[in-house]
Amino acid sequence: EAGVTQSPTHLIKTRGQQATLRCSPISGHTSVYWYQQALGLGLQFLLWYDEGEERNRGNFPPRFSGRQFPNYSSELNVNALELEDSALYLCASSLGGVPETQYFGPGTRLLVL
Amino acid sequence: RKEVEQDPGPFNVPEGATVAFNCTYSNSASQSFFWYRQDCRKEPKLLMSVYSSGNEDGRFTAQLNRASQYISLLIRDSKLSDSATYLCVVTNYGQNFVFGPGTRLSVLP
Numbered sequence: 001e002a003g004v005t006q007s008p009t010h011l012i013k014t015r016g017q018q019a020t021l022r023c024s025p026i027s028g029h030t031s032v033y034w035y036q037q038a039l040g041l042g043l044q045f046l047l048w049y050d051e052g053e054e055r056n057r058g059n060f061p062p063r064f065s066g067r068q069f070p071n072y073s074s075e076l077n078v079n080a081l082e083l084e085d086s087a088l089y090l091c092a093s094s095l096g097g098v099p100e101t102q103y104f105g106p107g108t109r110l111l112v113l
Numbered sequence: 114r115k116e117v118e119q120d121p122g123p124f125n126v127p128e129g130a131t132v133a134f135n136c137t138y139s140n141s142a143s144q145s146f147f148w149y150r151q152d153c154r155k156e157p158k159l160l161m162s163v164y165s166s167g168n169e170d171g172r173f174t175a176q177l178n179r180a181s182q183y184i185s186l187l188i189r190d191s192k193l194s195d196s197a198t199y200l201c202v203v204t205n206y207g208q209n210f211v212f213g214p215g216t217r218l219s220v221l222p
Contacts, residue, residue, distance in 0.1 A: 033210065042214035043157070043200070056209045090156055092210075101147065102210060104156035 002027065004093050004105035012111045013081050021076040021108045025093030031055075032074040033094070033102060034066060038087040046089075049074055050096075081112045114139055117203050117213035125219045130191045134216045136184045136201030146177055147202040148186050151215065157200055160186075191220045 005024045013019050025032050034046040045058035049068035063079040072093075078085055088109050092102035119136045126132045138146075146163035161168065163175040163184050174187040184201055201213035 035212075043212040045209045045211065048209050058209070088154075101159055101162065104158065106156050 004091055004103055006089075006091050006105035006108050008108060009106065010109045010111070012113065014113050015081055015083060017081050017112075019078045019081060019085075019110055021078075021089050021091075021110070022073065023076070023091030023093075023105060024073045025091075026103055029093035029095055029103075030072055031094045031096065032068055032072065033092045034074070034076050035090045035092070036060075036087045037090060037107075038084075043090065047076065078110075083112050086110060086112045115214075116140060116211045117201055119199075119201050119213040119216045121214060121216060123217040123219055125221055126191055127221050128191055128193060130220075131187065131189045132191060132218065133188075134186045134199055134201075134218075136186075136213050138182050138184070138201075138203045138211075140203070140205055141179075141182060143182075143203045143205050145204040146175075146184050147204075148173075148175055148184075149200040149202055149212075150197045151200055152197050157212075160199070188218075191218075193220050193222060196220045 007022045031050040033048050035043040037043050047066050048056040052068050066076040068074045088107045090107045092104045094102045117138050148160040149157040150160045151157040161170050163177045165177050167176045172189045176185045196219050198215040198217045200215045203211050
């Protein structure tokens with residue numbers, strides 16, 4: 001069974017640009033979570049989607065947004081990129097709407113120059 | 114106070130040693146608890162869930178103390194391959210997962 005996949009693996013952008021990151025959950029999983037992990041820091045929760053709806057949002061500015069598609073895949077969009085947005089962005093998926101065990105994808109490394 | 118706290122370490126232990134990590138959480142309504150491990154520059158992977166009765170998986174034992182609001186992970190007979198960062202994770206019903214900052218373990222030959 002395929003795990004969580006993310007694309008691209010690496011992304012280089014300049015300040016002010018927009019980045020789009022994609023995630024495909026494990027087949028049968030309806031929940032998708034996004035996290036930011038800056039170098040040397042812990043995981044910071046960004047967004048949680050389930051059944052196409054945003055269920056919860058972390059303490060990030062509105063320029064971080066996303067959506068979940070009918071096939072449960074998800075996109076994370078970061079507008080007006082800032083240098084401090086450089087980080088590993090991890091997507092995780094789980095079953096159902098109640099927090100269950102999460103399985104992580106390999107992440108997208110975003111570098112903002 | 115952070116919602117989930119862990120001793121950042123690093124814990125440097127020789128092979129074969131027993132090492133224990135603690136994690137404290139502030140929300141008494143927390144529902145589910147997990148330990149994840151994260152290797153350097155890799156994604157976190159589930160190590161084990163933590164149940165009120167405690168649970169064991171080979172060399173790993175997890176305990177939950179709801180009254181004191183802490184979770185522990187015990188690793189016996191440490192192997193070099195156990196070197197990683199161990200993340201304590203707490204969930205609240207209907208809410209998101211909250212990850213602790215992680216405890217770094219280095220098992221030395």
